Amino acid sequence: MNANKQKEHKTDFLQGNIACAEGAIFAGCKFFAGYPITPASEISHYMSRRMFEVDGTFIQTEDEIAAIANIIGASWGGVKSMTASSGPGISLMLENIGLAVVTETPCVIVNVQRGSPSTGSPTIAFQGDMLQPKFGSHGEYQIIALAPSSPQEMFDFTIIAFNKAEKYRTPVFILADSSVGHMREKVEFPFQDEIVLEERKKLETYQGIHQKIFLDENVAPMPIFGKGLKANITGSTHKEDGSRNVSDPKIMDNAIKKLSNKILKHKDDIIIIEENYLNDAEVAIFSYGLEYRAVLETVNLARKKGLKVGCFRPVTIWPFPEEQIEALSKKVKVIMVCENNLGQIYPFVKAAAQGNAKVIFLPPQILGTLYNQEEILNKIKEVI
Amino acid sequence: MKNIVEHPLKKYFREEINYTTCSGCGNGIISQSILRAIDQLNISFDQFAFVSGIGCSGWIPSPYFNTDILHVTHGRSVAFATGLKLAAPQLKVIICAGDGDTSAIGGNHFIHAARRNIGLTVICINNQIYGMTGGQVAPTTPYFSKTITTPYGSIERPFDLSNLAIAAGATFVARWTTYQARPLTNSIKKAIMHKGFSFVEIISQCPVQYGKVVGMSNDPVGMLMHYKECSVNIKKAKNMSEDELKGKIIVGELMEKENVPELTDEIKRLRMEAKRK
Numbered sequence: 001m002n003a004n005k006q007k008e009h010k011t012d013f014l015q016g017n018i019a020c021a022e023g024a025i026f027a028g029c030k031f032f033a034g035y036p037i038t039p040a041s042e043i044s045h046y047m048s049r050r051m052f053e054v055d056g057t058f059i060q061t062e063d064e065i066a067a068i069a070n071i072i073g074a075s076w077g078g079v080k081s082m083t084a085s086s087g088p089g090i091s092l093m094l095e096n097i098g099l100a101v102v103t104e105t106p107c108v109i110v111n112v113q114r115g116s117p118s119t120g121s122p123t124i125a126f127q128g129d130m131l132q133p134k135f136g137s138h139g140e141y142q143i144i145a146l147a148p149s150s151p152q153e154m155f156d157f158t159i160i161a162f163n164k165a166e167k168y169r170t171p172v173f174i175l176a177d178s179s180v181g182h183m184r185e186k187v188e189f190p191f192q193d194e195i196v197l198e199e200r201k202k203l204e205t206y207q208g209i210h211q212k213i214f215l216d217e218n219v220a221p222m223p224i225f226g227k228g229l230k231a232n233i234t235g236s237t238h239k240e241d242g243s244r245n246v247s248d249p250k251i252m253d254n255a256i257k258k259l260s261n262k263i264l265k266h267k268d269d270i271i272i273i274e275e276n277y278l279n280d281a282e283v284a285i286f287s288y289g290l291e292y293r294a295v296l297e298t299v300n301l302a303r304k305k306g307l308k309v310g311c312f313r314p315v316t317i318w319p320f321p322e323e324q325i326e327a328l329s330k331k332v333k334v335i336m337v338c339e340n341n342l343g344q345i346y347p348f349v350k351a352a353a354q355g356n357a358k359v360i361f362l363p364p365q366i367l368g369t370l371y372n373q374e375e376i377l378n379k380i381k382e383v384i
Numbered sequence: 385m386k387n388i389v390e391h392p393l394k395k396y397f398r399e400e401i402n403y404t405t406c407s408g409c410g411n412g413i414i415s416q417s418i419l420r421a422i423d424q425l426n427i428s429f430d431q432f433a434f435v436s437g438i439g440c441s442g443w444i445p446s447p448y449f450n451t452d453i454l455h456v457t458h459g460r461s462v463a464f465a466t467g468l469k470l471a472a473p474q475l476k477v478i479i480c481a482g483d484g485d486t487s488a489i490g491g492n493h494f495i496h497a498a499r500r501n502i503g504l505t506v507i508c509i510n511n512q513i514y515g516m517t518g519g520q521v522a523p524t525t526p527y528f529s530k531t532i533t534t535p536y537g538s539i540e541r542p543f544d545l546s547n548l549a550i551a552a553g554a555t556f557v558a559r560w561t562t563y564q565a566r567p568l569t570n571s572i573k574k575a576i577m578h579k580g581f582s583f584v585e586i587i588s589q590c591p592v593q594y595g596k597v598v599g600m601s602n603d604p605v606g607m608l609m610h611y612k613e614c615s616v617n618i619k620k621a622k623n624m625s626e627d628e629l630k631g632k633i634i635v636g637e638l639m640e641k642e643n644v645p646e647l648t649d650e651i652k653r654l655r656m657e658a659k660r661k
Contacts (some may be wrong), residue, residue, distance in 0.1 A: 077471025
């Protein structure tokens with residue numbers, strides 16, 4: 001460790017998408033499946049070369065449905081796996097993302113968001129799919145999603161995503177956007193021993209037909225295929241041993257609640273937030289992803305002008321940092337929500353604030369662009 | 385009651401599970417053929433993984449077979465199995481799929497797996513109908529059949545799944561009916577040992593749903609006898625005209641190609657090449 005401190009970190013000038021791919025490799029990803037789509041394709045391009053160099057596998061699948069199915073299958077084969085796409089592709093994956101949640105399959109899904117709905121505007125940065133990870137697949141479930149704002153964070157957050165996926169046996173989303181994916185910036189690589197890599201808890205030996213391999217709020221051990229563990233895995237409602245029961249509401253109740261609690265009970269470990277200038281702030285700006293960078297710049301400027309403004313950033317969008325926002329709402333008068341959409345996360349902020357602070361939404365003047373500083377500053381002056 | 389002999393295939397089943405298929409269903413014959421093939425090959429059951437989708441076919445391995453089983457979404461079993469096989473190439477991965485699973489919702493995954501020549505074995509239970517959901521027309525239902533969703537008779541031509549597999553590049557293809565359980569077992573053995581993508585189509589009776597369509601409701605024996613009468617071995621069929629083959633089921637091993645590169649072997653080669661560069 002001491003030797004490393006004297007050494008400088010290796011740096012590179014990288015595109016966000018490439019940084020994401022490198023982050024995955026750093027985290028131990030050995031399997032990548034994807035289907036070409038703008039603005040996420042560079043991740044595939046890069047992985048098609050790098051995966052084989054690290055004894056991994058790259059496959060360009062016949063469609064995105066196959067891509068998510070492939071990475072779930074690979075995960076049961078015992079390797080860390082990832083896919084990357086954009087809105088149209090993620091929409092195709094949704095059914096199987098539900099299967100990944102229910103079968104408690106660790107994997108990472110990168111959504112480099114673009115203009116939408118439908119084919120939309122492939123190269124425009126948009127935060128239009130913020131609710132999709134949480135509500136896109138049918139049914140009641142929890143998910144983990146992180147929103148990076150730079151190539152450095154594409155690298156760092158992808159490692160976090162793999163760690164959370166492994167620790168909690170669940171799919172984890174990276175919610176980037178076209179600009180974060182395509183921008184090039186300096187990325188600093190940590191030394192391998194500076195970052196703890198999580199590995200899934202594995203079932204070691206066959207424990208009999210009623211072995212507990214699912215539905216533990218503290219995460220059940222995963223029976224990797226091919227080890228004689230007689231894993232019984234189904235997308236149907238099941239009990240702790242994997243056995244299907246689709247007629248008893250109590251079994252369904254247990255399954256849904258345990259699955260959700262597996263994430264919610266560990267919110268403190270999962271949720272990451274970033275706060276700036278909030279100690280004496282009267283106005284807090286809530287923002288995430290690329291937009292957060294514009295907001296932070298503006299808040300720096302506002303502070304120089306003597307305005308008591310701070311900012312709050314959820315790094316993890318899901319699970320939603322309700323308690324943190326509730327606490328914030330008790331400290332400030334106004335929470336101003338800035339997001340590059342027509343207010344997707346805004347209602348969640350409002351609900352979490354419970355009327356303690358006034359919560360307003362500042363819609364971007366033009367969707368798909370960053371806020372300009374005047375726009376935000378004027379609004380701050382108006383509400384302060 | 386002293387002389388009860390345990391069924392020779394019982395060791396392959398999970399305990400405490402009751403079989404749930406309709407009486408007369410072809411699934412029982414097919415389950416036995418698969419397990420007899422594995423038994424005769426004398427390969428440990430732990431080296432096998434079964435992947436299945438939604439539909440009656442999915443219930444052949446899941447949850448009954450006492451090895452690793454992955455029961456996934458409708459039509460996607462081949463895609464899940466592809467990921468599993470790529471990550472764990474030492475596994476013998478068998479997919480039990482239905483005709484709707486294989487050629488309707490999952491048609492794309494099926495043809496691409498055949499094209500890639502990945503070492504999977506797809507066992508397709510073709511009962512020519514959607515059984516579990518109540519007897520709707522399938523892409524394999526014969527022309528002008530009256531099903532629950534084709535009350536005036538189906539106006540679409542059926543897929544020939546084995547020919548589809550051959551056209552897509554499958555390197556081992558066999559078709560049998562449930563009447564030919566022994567040659568079926570032999571073909572499953574060959575399919576399991578085949579290096580590359582193998583496809584076994586089994587025309588199987590659904591006396592409950594398809595029985596209604598052909599006026600053989602709840603008459604599995606009648607359906608089996610019909611298969612017996614209609615089946616023509618490929619060796620004989622080669623010398624028959626199109627007219628003579630009308631209404632017949634061509635059975636046998638329809639395709640066997642050796643020495644076509646298998647996908648997981650190709651990946652091992654790529655890894656070596658990537659490191660050399």
